[in-house]
Amino acid sequence: MPMSSARSGGTSALDLPRTPTGFQQFSHALRARTPRRGATLPAEPRWRSEFVDRAAAGPRVTLREFGYGSGELSTWRGRPDDTAVVGPLQLLTQEGLACLTEVCDALEGTAGHSRFIATRRLRSADLLSPFINNMIRDRAFLVTCSRLVGVPLIPHPLRIPTAQINYGSGQGRPEIVRWHRDGMDYVFTIQLNGYEDYEGGRFTYFQGRTDEFPEAEPGDARIREAACGERGATLFLHGSRIFHAVTPVTKGRRVVLVISLFCPYFARQDSNTFWHLAGDDGIAATVPHWLRLKWPVRNPAVDFSLRAGSPVVTWDDLG
Template sequence: MPRTATGVDQLLHAVRARRPRRGPGQSGEPRWRGDYVVRDAAGPRVSLQEFGYASRELGRAHGRVDDTALVGPFQLLTPEGLDCLAEVCDRLEPAAGTSRFIATRRVRSADLMSPFINNMIRDRAFLLTCSRIVGVPLIPHPLRIPTVQINYSEGHGRPEIVRWHHDGMDYVFTIQLSDGDCYDGGRFTYFQGRTGEFDDVTEHDPRIREADCRARGATLFLHGSRIFHAVTPVTRGRRVTLVVSLFCPYFARRDSNTFWHLAGDDGILATLPNWLRLKWPVEDAAMDFALRAGSPVVTWEDVRG
């Protein structure tokens, strides 16, 4: 099974990578509204223990266990909100960059380029809904470059560029912005097993599953750092997705990011300042990281509702 680069290849890419491209701020884009969030959003859930993780490996705080592996698909945004988000992502496409390290054209740190996206991921209704889906308090990730990414995939007939990988981020939401009837391929697949068991997996392994997220607006939550996953090649049409990485400040010291995982995407110079900011000692985790992320504080009591 083809995988993303690691080891020396990842190091070389980190050294050579340029800073992520920045486009101009968007003028005339729609305004974000809190009522674009589907407040009672819910979907089918799979636990980390169903992926083979032991109870002792799971995070615990305030009487709750961080055991959610996958939720979805579900609708996170209303039809009007989804239309506005799709319009914003279309406007940002000229800023998308390419790399041999990734399979798609993409825009990184999209929240720094769009007031709509910035306000969406820092809206209390959005964060509360995402937090209740996962079962832990979430805020935007303090590492600003990978917090919001837009992926643009077109039919290219190059299946060799698809790579299985697991994320550095722990709490990842992917929102489908294209109707599945408008493209072929682009299917979200994942391995229902521990990451350490993936080395000998073949494409016919019964633990390779598919999450049916082809409907426009379909949203999938994935505990990205603990699940190997891939998207099959888009062979016809165009597929656009928005990927939002959130963060639980109460589990800050368990964050799964490694420096080289991040630098392999964005380069050493772009990663270093954010990395030092993330790892700086904290006193009050919830308040400290909320201030760093420019986010309202979300508590365990909020998640319980």
Template sequence: MPRSNGRMTTARERHQAGTALDHPRSATGLEQLRHALRGRPPRRVPPLPGEPRWCSGFVARDVRGPRVSLREFGYAGHELNRSHGVVDDTALAGPVRILTPQGLDHLAEVCDRLEPAAGTSRFITTRRVRGADRASAFLYNMVRDRAFLLACSRLAGVPLVPHPLRLPTVQINYFEPSDGHDLVKWHTDGMDHVLTLQLTGEEDYDGGRFTYFRGRADAFASVRAGDPRLVEAPCGERGAALFLHGSRVFHAVTPVTRGRRVTLVVSFLCPYLARRDSNTFWHLAADDGIAATLPHWLRLKWPVRDPAVDFGLRAASPVITWEDLWDAP
């Protein structure tokens, strides 16, 4: 990432990020419940024919990048999850390149071909394909590939599997100039560990800036434009990947005013911390409707004997262990 170089944004960029407060926040309370009651599951997308084949060699080697901890966001030590002597403390990591150029080109091709199946939502993100790995063998195999999972796990600092809830596991977002509604509202995610990958570069569009609040989620309500804790993430290059502790970091994307912006969003679960995962039923149901959320959510909450193995099986995924994280790449 030579352009961002792991730097923090300038004062000018922070001022621009402050204007993101002008666009809406996701619904809460009764309005969130109304979204859930009105919500309909995304339509099932037919399998994509003739797509490229996924290959483990598409994962870049030695994926490392700058990291900001949840403590730097104001969270206290006792609020953070722990397992095997490790604290789940990564608030944000990246930007990094997690795929090779060839892998990125194939991924962009797949996501472009899935765009006709995109549906709309008024809850958080306007135009997207949910559960995209159910329609694409390339995406399905990518997010369950051991090399890809290991790279993401080392970036996050905890072992990860694709989120077993299925619909939120892989989402493709499409943004183009519109009447101002193609955006991502201010929100926290319904799960803890989320990776966003840029499939178009900032030279292809204007606007579309990923902005986050560098503070506790419960402090966001008092934020005003110009607050220095509103930061624009330097992740606009094509191929840039950004990891986020989504349930604890308020974030948004400003409207695209020119061109086209496409991102892939992958949600993960740390099986060793499954009982303390922050996902909430009404957040997920507000996105996909109660009927689509309830069966998977109940299965997710069933007690388990061996969380790593059990959740790995549920996600049809290899299991990444703590020892895998500590071993040299």
């Protein structure tokens, strides 16, 4: 199992703040600024499909093990969407990881600050970086991710949250990721450095239903830590069904790329809510993308892939 009890120095992970809701969430939406664009960046390495470890595999935990019933799972012609957690595992080769690290380091100067979920992050990194854009729209990358999760996946059509880089530093005010559940259903995190580079910064989650999380107390055995200590450690999380957080980085530097994918076949069950997105990006930036996501489609696999600028991935690709 990819987890351990999550306590450090006698402090419970539950002491971390939680994502604002209600009026506070609405207030964040009013204050949020559209992500910055137009930065001048140095030349990047070129993405290559060979950077994907197509044999990537790791331990898997099901949504049923989180307490969800069979009737709560999305299904497509008898195929259930039952994957809660996969990993940690190595999704990229060492060369690919080195190139991705170089790219994310170069983008750090364009990162902004937020008090909604992640303290310091760069949203829509794929709109600034050809490397990241080509990586998350590469067929080998998407098919490998799809096979790990067990459903066909493409980049999320909501472009702003598709690729986010979280930067954590032990200098100054501690930077965290609050307790939250994602608007996105299929989320991959790629760790770009290891525990030897920083202290704190532990990925923590609640192994239970989201409606049970408010009742959790310090010492609850369902508070888990994903063992993402190795550089390149990749973790899949069914983000909308799992409460998770990252403890403060107290020393050193932690960088993580967060990729949100989308299953066209379950589009009507997509968990995104308008105000969750607007709380991070602002109302003006969210409206056009949100409306575009809701346009009707005839062929989910093809139409949503076109919207996301992605190759088509179907059930046949899962093998």
